[in-house]
Amino acid sequence: MSLEHAILGFLNYEPMSGYDVKKIVDLSVSHFWPAVQSQIYKTLARMEKEDWLTVETISQDPRPPRKVYHLTDSGRQELFRWLNEPQPASEVRLAWLIQIFFGGRMKDAQVIALLEHQLNIQRKKLVGFTSIPDQTKQDMQDDDPRDKFFWMLTIDYGVSQAIAQVKWLEIAINTIKLGEYHLPTIQA
Amino acid sequence: MSLEHAILGFLNYEPMSGYDVKKIVDLSVSHFWPAVQSQIYKTLARMEKEDWLTVETISQDPRPPRKVYHLTDSGRQELFRWLNEPQPASEVRLAWLIQIFFGGRMKDAQVIALLEHQLNIQRKKLVGFTSIPDQTKQDMQDDDPRDKFFWMLTIDYGVSQAIAQVKWLEIAINTIKLGEYHLPTIQA
DNA sequence: ATTGACATGTAATACGTTACATGATTCC
DNA sequence: GGAATCATGTAACGTATTACATGTCAAT
Numbered sequence: 512m513s514l515e516h517a518i519l520g521f522l523n524y525e526p527m528s529g530y531d532v533k534k535i536v537d538l539s540v541s542h543f544w545p546a547v548q549s550q551i552y553k554t555l556a557r558m559e560k561e562d563w564l565t566v567e568t569i570s571q572d573p574r575p576p577r578k579v580y581h582l583t584d585s586g587r588q589e590l591f592r593w594l595n596e597p598q599p600a601s602e603v604r605l606a607w608l609i610q611i612f613f614g615g616r617m618k619d620a621q622v623i624a625l626l627e628h629q630l631n632i633q634r635k636k637l638v639g640f641t642s643i644p645d646q647t648k649q650d651m652q653d654d655d656p657r658d659k660f661f662w663m664l665t666i667d668y669g670v671s672q673a674i675a676q677v678k679w680l681e682i683a684i685n686t687i688k689l690g691e692y693h694l695p696t697i698q699a
Numbered sequence: 700m701s702l703e704h705a706i707l708g709f710l711n712y713e714p715m716s717g718y719d720v721k722k723i724v725d726l727s728v729s730h731f732w733p734a735v736q737s738q739i740y741k742t743l744a745r746m747e748k749e750d751w752l753t754v755e756t757i758s759q760d761p762r763p764p765r766k767v768y769h770l771t772d773s774g775r776q777e778l779f780r781w782l783n784e785p786q787p788a789s790e791v792r793l794a795w796l797i798q799i800f801f802g803g804r805m806k807d808a809q810v811i812a813l814l815e816h817q818l819n820i821q822r823k824k825l826v827g828f829t830s831i832p833d834q835t836k837q838d839m840q841d842d843d844p845r846d847k848f849f850w851m852l853t854i855d856y857g858v859s860q861a862i863a864q865v866k867w868l869e870i871a872i873n874t875i876k877l878g879e880y881h882l883p884t885i886q887a
Numbered sequence: 888a889t890t891g892a893c894a895t896g897t898a899a900t901a902c903g904t905t906a907c908a909t910g911a912t913t914c915c
Numbered sequence: 916g917g918a919a920t921c922a923t924g925t926a927a928c929g930t931a932t933t934a935c936a937t938g939t940c941a942a943t
Binding site: 513604661 | 701704705708711727728731732733778781782783785786787788789790791792793794795796797798799800801802803804805809810812813816817820821824843844845846847848849850852853855856859860862863864866867871874880
Binding site: 741 | 901902903904905906909910911912
């Protein structure tokens with residue numbers, strides 16, 4: 512149910528259309544909570560029924576009318592209720608790690624190819640992360656510095672996880688290449 | 700669709716019932732691909748229809764009969780086809796990080812409470828990881844050492860991600876406590 | 888001339904969770 | 916006496932994805 516709450520958070524900044532929500536989600540939280548367009552529109556409709564939002568329809572022929580959503584008191588209350596509620600550990604689903612798990616039934620070269628593919632992905636992700644703040648500086652100059660701090664904190668989280676993953680992948684690849692089928696002592 | 704492929708992988712070790720699959724999933728891959736019982740039974744039924752599996756029903760009154768699933772040639776082919784197919788980056792969904800993202804609208808103490816909650820979770824997870832290999836040594840003494848190596852590799856992955864997360868959380872908490880609303884230079 | 892931004896949505900499908908349902912046996 | 920293990924499944928619900936559907940305007 513967290514897309515709902517992310518949307519509440521954004522509408523707490525300012526009223527927006529579904530189109531606007533999609534843009535800000537992509538720019539900010541998509542690296543830890545992606546959402547496709549159809550999902551956002553459906554969720555907004557549901558949230559309106561729950562009376563967390565009201566709609567202001569602005570016609571602008573010949574385009575489809577902008578439906579600008581506003582947070583209601585009840586919506587704002589729900590947002591802060593949720594922000595106070597500690598969340599359980601997030602579940603992850605790592606298909607590529609299932610492949611590695613069954614690496615014993617593959618040739619070394621094949622497992623290494625899979626690991627190197629993930630290594631590329633993570634390295635590209637790191638490049639992507641460092642380019643977000645530049646974009647942001649232009650779009651968000653007039654934003655609350657406290658809001659911006661927490662935004663940057665979430666990016667830093669992504670960076671640190673990606674770095675840890677790159678290191679693990681490099682060690683895994685080298686261990687397999689050396690034919691050392693035991694792991695170095697587990698540590699940071 | 701990766702639960703299917705995990706199941707193919709386990710049945711490639713040896714034929715098993717749904718009950719057995721649930722046990723081995725919980726013991727081995729659940730930290731990066733959790734699955735509830737009902738999902739496993741449903742998936743096995745679907746896989747049988749796709750002719751990836753055949754069932755051998757062993758009655759054992761008065762208990763429900765054991766339905767032992769065997770991999771077919773087509774199922775084994777699908778397993779190895781999939782193992783050769785590099786996977787895209789795994790999507791993650793981190794509800795707690797959405798909360799942190801909107802930390803600008805909370806009091807420092809509240810954000811810190813949320814971060815400390817995640818810190819506890821990660822520390823407990825680390826303890827859990829180090830206890831898996833002990834269990835395993837008893838259950839899996841007669842297993843292929845190569846299979847075991849890749850199993851341990853996936854545990855090591857979980858450990859390294861958890862350690863990185865603990866470090867990030869500690870830094871985040873301290874940064875906020877100090878009232879320093881800028882981040883230390885991003886690095887490992 | 889084509890791409891991208893603007894702006895809305897529906898339909899079909901897949902995947903997953905929670906709760907419900909049954910019932911014997913063994914261990915503490 | 917109560918919990919855990921063994922062993923199967925169904926039903927209702929929630930969430931998310933992919934593909935489809937429509938159409939203008941501005942910029943390169």
